[in-house]
Amino acid sequence: MGKSRKKRTSPVAALMMFLFFVVIVGGVFLFAIARPTATDEGIDVNFVLHVTPTPVPTPTPTPEPTPTPTPVPTPTPTPVPTPTPVPTPTPTPVPTPTPAHVAVELPYLIQINKKAQIVTVYTLDEDGMYTIPVKHMICSSGYRHGKLPDGLYPLKTKYEWKLMLDGTYAKYASRITGYFLLHSVPYESKNSNDIFLYKYRQLGENVSSGCVRLLCKDAKWIQDNCPEGTPVRVVTGEEMPELKQQLLDAIPELVKGYGWDPSDPDPENPIHYAEPDATPEPTRVPWVTPNPDQYDWSKEVKRD
Template identity: 45%
Template sequence: MKNNKHEQNELQRMMEGRAARMIAAAVTVFLCVLTLFEFVALKMEWNVPALAVLSGDNGLWTREYQREELVMDGSTENILLADDGETPLTGSGENAKTNVGENGSGGTAQTGENAGNGEDLQVEGTEAVRQEETETPDVSGTGKAEADVKETQTPEFSYYIRINRKQNCVTIYTRDEEGEYTVPYKAMVCSTGLYNATPRGTYQISTKYLWRELYGGVYGQYATRIHGGILFHSVPYYKRAKDTLCTDKYNKLGQQASMGCVRLTVEDAKWIAENCPEGTTVEIYDGEDPGPLGKPEAQKLDKSDPDCHWDPTDPDEENPWQQTETSVTESEQEKQIK
């Protein structure tokens, strides 16, 4: 009897140990599959809301993306812009780093897992990214920061930029009579990072590019650095040419779609580059209300249209969309004359 009871106990312990190992193996496989799926979803830009909950802010792959994006600072394809957003600096990529230093914006770029975590990645030869490592809490549930924005940025800057990450909307504020940034001036539709890859927080913009090579072998016009590997830029292009727009990505404006950067139309990216000097504050937050001016809608491009690889808002004279608008305007003027 004693031997039978001992054998039963040994068998029970063995079964319990086997069950624990199977559970551990199942959990490990699940986490591996989830991580792989997250990686593929980011690469393919699949919008899977559940992943935002599972990944949290600035997950593993988004942090890796930001590191890779910083490496692209050294690309010879990059064309830097002066702080006025209009004047290209001589040289590009590695050669342009010297020019950046001479223009007072050289130094060391930093990025971290999220705003204010103190874990920074150093990349030599890029600009110093200055940020306030503070995140003002949303106590009302509407996305309105509790702290007064005048405490964040001195009145020497004309504009203050707020990005509603949840609603994919940018609102530009200008100063009121008391010098506070309370007057909504301009709204822009955008695409922030999938699965909250765009980090919340308050930052100051820095380096600007006429063209910048982006992670994934694509290019962006009028790129302006927000923080580390996070930038404002146009919807990506397959080549450093204005007639190679990624049409599918353009049609995603208004929803989360990027790896962390803030995508804009060319018109809006150009406006920020030209009107918001280095040091202008950018606040990234989540809110239910897009903003006081609402959320604009971007034009949807028909992939069968021969002009679909141009951004309709690009002011370039060779843009067929601009030529069409000019022809329509001239026709209307002729009718009025008749």
């Protein structure tokens, strides 16, 4: 026997069956979710559809940036002014009474050291004695010490030019006693440009006939600062090598072609060697007068 063929289901029948199935399932679902309510009129069926909402995600808040704090400037302290110290008042010193000023007619004493060939000028101390040396001068005195005797003589007449016994001339001469004078190095004539050059170079040696030769500047200083009556003390004395060498080194050099003493303060001197005079004031005690006890005048030398 042959196998019977299976009958094919038509597409329409299949569709109808599917729709029927959907209706049955839908009815069951609706009944299951319905909430029947009993009333006088019968049973009232309410259908409540529960819809679970899709949860909305909570938005994450955007963090706000932390504001950077504005720096508060540290206030600069106002400087407190330092109080100005009040100076302690200095008491006004009571001035020491000054003795009445007495003009000093004879502020200096001239001492001639024949052995050392140095002339020293002294001024007064507080007791009125000539003990303070203020000036030293190189000199040339007599080749025989006894020519000008030791002693104390008042200074006498002054001369701008003086004719000497040997026919030479001396400038800025001041008489000591007799024929003995303090004066410049001799000149051949009464002309400031005519000095004996070799005699100028002999300063510091015992070579004169008895007078005391000096640099022009020193002879002129005596004329200008030592009035007549100034005591002149002549002593044989002692050697003073260190001081003498200093004075010799300070003698101005002669200038070739000129017969002038370079130290001569004569305004016409073309080679005047001007050096500052460090001689102090005539006396540091101007109200003191010379003490007469120191004067023991010697006998004057006669002019033969």
